[in-house]
Amino acid sequence: MDLSLSELATYLGAEIRGDGSARVDGVAPLSSAGSSDVTFIADPAYRKQLDSTAAAAVIVGTNLADDVASAALVVEDAYLAFAKTTQLFDRRPRQPEGVHPRAIVEDGVVLGAGVRIGPGAVIGRNTHIGDGTEVGAGCVIGSDCRIGRDCLLFANVTLYYRVSIGDRVRVQSGAVIGSDGFGFAPNKGKWERIAQLGNVRIGNNVEIGANTCIDRGALEDTVIEDDVILDNLIQIAHNVHVGQGAAMAGCVGIAGSTHIGKGCTLAGGVGIAGHLTLADGVHALGMTLITNSIDEPGVYASGTSHMPAKQWRRSAARFKQLDSIAKRLQKLEKSQEGNA
Template sequence: MTRRNSPVYTLGELAECLGARLAGDAGRQIVGLATLKEAGPDRVAFLANRAYLKDLADTRAAAVLLHPQHGDACPVARLELDNPYLGYAALSRLFDPLAGREPGGVHPSAVVDPSASLGEGVEVGANAVVEAGVRLGDDVVIGPGAVVGADSVVGAGSRLHANVTVCHGVVVGARAILHSGCVIGGDGFGFAHDGAGWHKIAQLGGVVLGDDVEVGSCSSIDRGALGDTIIGNDVKIDSQVQIAHNVQIGDHSALAGCVGIAGSTRVGKHCMLGGGVGLSGHLTLCDGVQVTGMSLVTNSITEPGVYSSGTGAMKNAQWRKNAVRFKQLDDIAKRLVRLEKGRDA
């Protein structure tokens, strides 16, 4: 189905945009993107993973974006690019229904404090709240029901989707995308125990998000206890991620869904954390670390590389046997030490 007011491009225009080599009719009109299996004669498909090479021969797409090495196998027009996945990312932005929308101004039901500063082209959606002292840069979009807390700053070109909460004193950089339900700047988990009960520690810091940061839906980034929680430039955070107070994440790192990072941990630049990874508190991960899904990191990592922990799934009966053996490992190790000492004697 073609969306209402969808943009239309020719293959020639798309090739020029990508810097791709076109083999086919440059005047062919394209209204969107689709998979190799689902694309019709007005859509462009792409091939970036060899696992889908089997679908290429039968595609009905108007054209396929692919690596030159697969060009001869393509039965339709093609756009050849050395990095087709990066090209797909560029094309997806061209056909994004949110791109190029005219700003809607401030909705009558929105509440904007008179002391707030709004740049040119700002949009504030229905029932959104912009509190005192807030500064919104040019072309910022505040979605329906979103809240921007007092004295916060949102950089130019950023978009807060519906029901985002940016708490007081938070800085959001330029071109950030915050998805629905995420909370930036809620209180960190800080309590002191007196032996009988818990006493709350006021969280006096803030949160600073760099430029080009994206935060997935229902993720939480807690404000610092004293200093700020800091998320670097071009950091990508998936949905349902928890980042505790005073964490620092370096530029260009990526966190997949359900990652949890305990307080005061530092993650370097260009790091990647797979789904469900947990980082204990007060650790440091150097630049260039990749941690595979469901791993638990309890010590600092000082050398770049790929790290894993945990065990892969297996049949339950086998897992039960292995679980018993896990409990026996310490005893087995001690017996082995005794045997080796006896051999050396």
């Protein structure tokens, strides 16, 4: 991709300051950008690098625009504009249109216009794939699935049977969607499997990270609403419902039948017990363990931050003493009330 600053400014809805005819062919950080790169600044902490950058232009918010001596593209939200700019310069190789000769497409499959099916992919019978969708090498898509328009499944993604995916969904390699939920009934020291009879329904504009697993529902469907973003190595159990615009970082684990509200954010390593509800706008910090429903939006945390091992051992010993300390304190307060 090669375009002029004027063209880029039109695309971003930006005010251009400087030579609009200058051309750019890449995006780079302030410190390493060259004369054909566009760069950005969103954090005032990097203001000092503006004087030395060699970039053709800087994408900048109105709050820092007067600090830029070179050409600038002034926008309301520099980070958002940067995100949109990177999409113009995405050089990801694409599969050729059509079905690769080494792919397997079973009976009853319906492929939309411009679909790309990579080598070694297997498409199960009666599956429908929408216009412009790309299925990478080695993907396995079960029977009776529905995949919308302009989706991208990177190599080695697995969709079990009857999974439904909306439009413009991106699924990174190794993700498994529609696997059995973890449902077993105890039976005299053994375990009786509970057949997982539900499906998985994924909305539009969803991002699913590498090696993330989304289990199918036991009786009802597991649901991921529109605009959800999921990082790598996330576990979403059966019957979970994730609200629109929620975001989860790596290694989040959500137990079965939990409802995550709209716009919630879960930082890395958050764990959520089953059959809970998180209100819209709940934000959990890293490694938070949630064992009760949260009814009010806000920022939540649990656990303790790191400390020297000796100090941690002393603190851990005191944790065990808290119950007895609380009981003694309660007894003391009652005795003081009696003496008042």
